[in-house]
Amino acid sequence: ILVYPRVLQNLFPLTALIFFFYTGVCRSPLGMSRGQILDEDISASSQWSDSTAAKYGRLDCEEGDGAWCPEIAGEPENMNEFLQIDLRSLHFITLVGTQGRHAGGIGNEFAQTYKIKYSRDGSRWISWRNRQGKEVIEGNRNAYDIVLKDMEPPIIARFVRFMPVIDHSMNVCMRVELYGCEWLDGLVSYNSPLGQQMTLNGQHVHLNDSVYDGAMSYSMTEGLGQLTDGMCGLDDFTHSHVYNVWPGYDYVGWSNESFPNGYVEIMFEFDRTRNFTTMKVHCNNMFSRRVKTFQKVVCYFRSELDWEATPISFSPVMDDVNPSARFVTVSLYNHMASAIKCQYYFSDIWMMFSEITFQSDTAMYNTTLAPPKTGPPIRDDPTHKVDDSNTRILIGCLVAIIFILVAIIVIILWRQVWQKMLEKVSRRMLDDELTASLSIQSETFTYNNNNSPSSVPSEQESNSTYERIFPLGPDYQEPSRLVRKLPEFSQTSEDTGEFQNVQEGVPHYAEADIVNLQGVTGGNTYAVSALTMDLLSGKDVAVEEFPRKLLTFKEKLGEGQFGEVHLCEAEGMQDFMDEEFSFDVIENQTVLVAVKMLRADANKNARNDFLKEIKIMSRLKDPNIIRLLAVCMSSDPLCMITEYMENGDLNQFLSRHEPEGMIALLSNAPTVSYSNLHHMATQIASGMKYLSSLNFVHRDLATRNCLVGKNYTIKIADFGMSRNLYSGDYYRIQGRAVLPIRWMSWESILLGKFTTSSDVWAFGVTLWEMLTFCKEQPYSQLSDEQVIENTGEFFRDQRRQIYLPQPPMCPDPVYKLMLSCWNRNTKERPSFQEIHHTLLDCIGY
Incomplete structure (x- = not known):
């Protein structure tokens, strides 16, 4: 690598x-x-x-x-x-x-x-x-x-x-x-003709090297620029990864009309003599615009002071079918050189490059091997010999590695065959039993006083057929049992207000044991692995007691079965901060905070969950996760005080803004640039990367659960469900639990499986919300029942499932990232670490 x-x-x-x-x-x-x-x-x-x-x-x-x-x-x-x-x-x-x-x-x-x-x-x-x-x-x-x-x-x-x-x-x-x-290429400069300007449908497309750091007059000399900046151009050269630049920005291009010899010559200077193996040239091939990859390249080599008389020549296969930009790989046949001069011949009117790279070893490497069958011979250097003993050791290691890999492949194939045999019966039943349509009435389970389920007809007609899904493997539990064991499904009826215990002896729904907390607002709090909870349970909560009298009520943000969330102003909060955290406010200035309050009449289970939530929140210390600041535990009602951001939640923030463009100018509306959208999305991915590193599953990631601060700072929260403003985002199951089905993965809806991979699915929906500026609900053209029916199409995987459409202003690479988050196979979805790296690298906003 x-x-x-x-x-x-x-x-x-x-x-x-x-x-x-x-x-x-x-x-x-x-x-x-x-x-x-x-x-x-x-x-x-x-x-x-x-x-x-x-x-x-x-x-x-x-x-x-x-x-x-x-x-x-x-x-x-x-x-x-x-x-x-x-x-x-x-x-x-x-x-x-x-x-x-x-x-x-x-x-x-x-x-x-x-x-x-x-x-x-x-x-x-x-x-x-x-x-x-x-x-x-x-x-x-x-x-x-x-x-x-x-x-x-x-x-x-x-x-x-x-x-x-x-x-x-x-x-x-x-x-x-x-x-x-x-810098492994060793390239210190390239000399090239200046890039030119194309006129396309009355629009000027500037194909100059805008970041070249050498001298620029009639040509470019002694510098590096866009051909070595690490950024590959898009298929359509009129668009760019970079926001707010001119058409053609990513490419350096030339017209054959300016080159009577029919080629563009570029000379590459290197830091020392190197043994060159290949050259890769990223070319545009939009032949509908009279742009093609080069027809032929001829390369000369300078090893010391003089240029070699015999060059190498390479002609790639022309492609008039696929207009995609691509890398063309040119073999350099292990030539020794400190400089290379290449002549790229036109195959159409225009030729455009966005990146040129070289793969090489140092000149110290042995080159006494036999020359290749094609191309010029490799220069002999008898002063450097290969150590045969080292070669034998290397070959032995490679053979051992091959045997190990073969054994692993055999084990994997054996397990797959065995699992398919076990699934055969279930798959036969699926053809008859599986349906994601909500046209069939189902029975709902109620609980008597001793928590034993009894099947009775529901007073409300329910179209949910979750009970009819059959398990495919050990990770997937039968949803009819799932309804009885999940905390969010096992809430009691509203009239009793009791908090039910999960039925003992029933396995958890996720791939690892999960401790689920109800939360004071009735919303989905972080799902925590049992192992992580065990580690936390042995630690004291390092959160200070805050005087209630220093809290001033501003408004109620939401409420749930066991508590409320209030927006308050806190005085002197800076005195309660540890060294790792501080507010960017003037001393003695009040600070906006969110106060989660447990009602005094809450039962014992709710109080225990409240204390567990405090313990968990006290351990979450990340710049993009809402922090627990202090608690009020000396008397009822019990309170936990968390950060709150002055610009509210991301959903409301974006819905009040417009993307930069003509519409915003005409309406005089406040705008948010794509670079700021990218900055916010990267922060959400960073916060989720932190949660996933702790084996925490959020289960309700959406723009409503992301708070916005100064300079587009984002912090992930968890009390969006408690707000009446977003009641339409949640679907009530059989009059009991409510679920954010439009953000949930198919396996979470149908099989009750919540993992980091299901959070990745929700991140893709959240990214879609951001790029539509939260102007509409996900799957707004579908009813709740149709959304659930669509998850059945994901389950059957017959290519009839409906994906969220690409937002009008969404770059293609970003939409591809969304689609990867919605992959049917959970193991093929990217991790949050990969998403975060991709967004850090992505400059398409």
């Missing part, structure tokens, strides 16, 4: 389409905070004192006086202070982090804005600009928080300088970190 990272594109085509390997995975810290970068490789233009020297500018470290601080002198316009890092080799840098000087509360110096310069050779320095041409980067707002900024575009450099923008209104200090990985 380290030598050939782009092999991952074949394994993960969606990720490859959105963003290249380097930008998607290459986000590891390069060693400032962990010390891999040595003190001698960190320098600065000046320092305030020896204790604030350059070596102390390491992110999240408090050595010396806590940061690098330059000596401030002269006028602001003459300031050129910098902190420089030498990475010793070329690196692909995708992210930077900055922090001020905190020094345990003594320091309060930070850089509000800064610039970055970089160099590949230490002599020519380049000022970094974002894709809109802006140099200045927003920095820190306090001395302790770490602020991460994506490098868009990423940079390829050995030397990096952080240059604080100083205005003398305050002193600045910096701690920094670089994130990325080693």
Whole structure:
């Protein structure tokens, strides 16, 4: 993987389409905070004192006086202070982090804005600009928080300088970190003709290299740009991954009218002599627009000072059927070279490239093997020989690995055959018994005083036929038994108000034992694995008692069977915060909080669940999960105090806004940009990644359960069900439980199976809500009964199921991510970690 990272594109085509390997995975810290970068490789233009020297500018470290601080002198316009890092080799840098000087509360110096310069050779320095041409980067707002900024575009450099923008209104200090990985291509520059402009239906399509960092006059020299920025263009070159850019942004393109020889010549310079195996060129092939991949490429090699006389030539197969953009792989036959010059011949009027990459080994590798059957011979180098003993060891290891893999495959196949045999009988019955139509009346189960079920006709006619679904395997329980064992299905009738116990001896519905809490509002709280609950039960709740008199009632947010949720103002809440959490408010200012209150007449089971919920909530500490701040436990009613965000829930927030565009301009409505939508979606994925890492299942993920704060901050909550505003989002089962069926996976509705994979399904629906700005309910054209009937189509998997449509402004890669979340096979849905990585890499908003 380290030598050939782009092999991952074949394994993960969606990720490859959105963003290249380097930008998607290459986000590891390069060693400032962990010390891999040595003190001698960190320098600065000046320092305030020896204790604030350059070596102390390491992110999240408090050595010396806590940061690098330059000596401030002269006028602001003459300031050129910098902190420089030498990475010793070329690196692909995708992210930077900055922090001020905190020094345990003594320091309060930070850089509000800064610039970055970089160099590949230490002599020519380049000022970094974002894709809109802006140099200045927003920095820190306090001395302790770490602020991460994506490098868009990423940079390829050995030397990096952080240059604080100083205005003398305050002193600045910096701690920094670089994130990325080693630049394996070794490419240091490419020289190419300037990209040209196409006129298409009266629209100008600019195919220039907008991020090229070399000299640009009649041609581009001594730089790198869009052909190495890690971003592959879309099939339709008039659209882009990047929001708010011109048509053709992702591609560099040329017309054959400007090249009488019939080819475009590009020269590639490398850091050293390398042994080249392949070149991959990402080309557009939209032949309906007279754009095709190159007809032929001829490549020359320079190993020392002179160019080889004999080039290699390659002609790809022309494709006039599939207009998709694609990589064309060119074999370079292990040529040794420090520079390559390639001539790409036109096969139509236009030729467009978005990425060119090289796979190579160092020239130290043995090359005495026999030449390939085709292509020029490989140069012989008798000074380097292969160690035969090492080769034998390697072959032995490979043989052992093959045997192990064969054994694993045999075991897997045997288990599948055995399971199919066990399922045969059930599958025969399914043909006759399974129906997702709600046209048949079913019996509902009621409970007598000793909790034994008795089947009686329901007073209300119910069309639910869940009881008729038969189990397919050990993970799937018969729903007629499921109704008797799930806490949310086992609520008592409204007239008694009793909280029923789950029938003993009945297995849990999920793949692992689950402890389910009713919650004071009657809503779905987090489902917690029994193992996790056991671990939590042995720990004391580290939450402080908060004085009730400091709470001022604002409004009721919702209510349930055992309690209510109130919006309150809290005074002095900052005094109750631990070191890991603080409010961004002025001292002594009141803070909005949500107060979950347990009614004084709640029964013993409800009180126990309330205490368990406090214990669980006290352990959830993530920037994108609502935090438990304090409790009121000294007297009834028992209360837990959680965060609340000033902009309310995401559903209401987005429904009050419009996407940027002509409609918003005409209506003068407030807007939300796609980049901010992307930012919010990434935060939701991050919060769910944290919950899934703890084996927590949310069971009610939706925009109504996401709260919005300043700067589009998102925190996931769990009391959306308690609000009358969203009563239409929940479907009542036989007059008892209510379920958010339009957000639920098919296996959750039909089989009662709630797992992280079902949360992934709900995330896809939540993402769909966001991209429609919550203007309509999911499956708004279907009734509740038709929604449930549609889950039967997922179960039967005869390709008659209905998916949520692609929102008009949703990019294709994002809709593909949604569809992957709605995969029928739970094991083929992405994990939240994969979703989070994909959204971090995705720049399609």
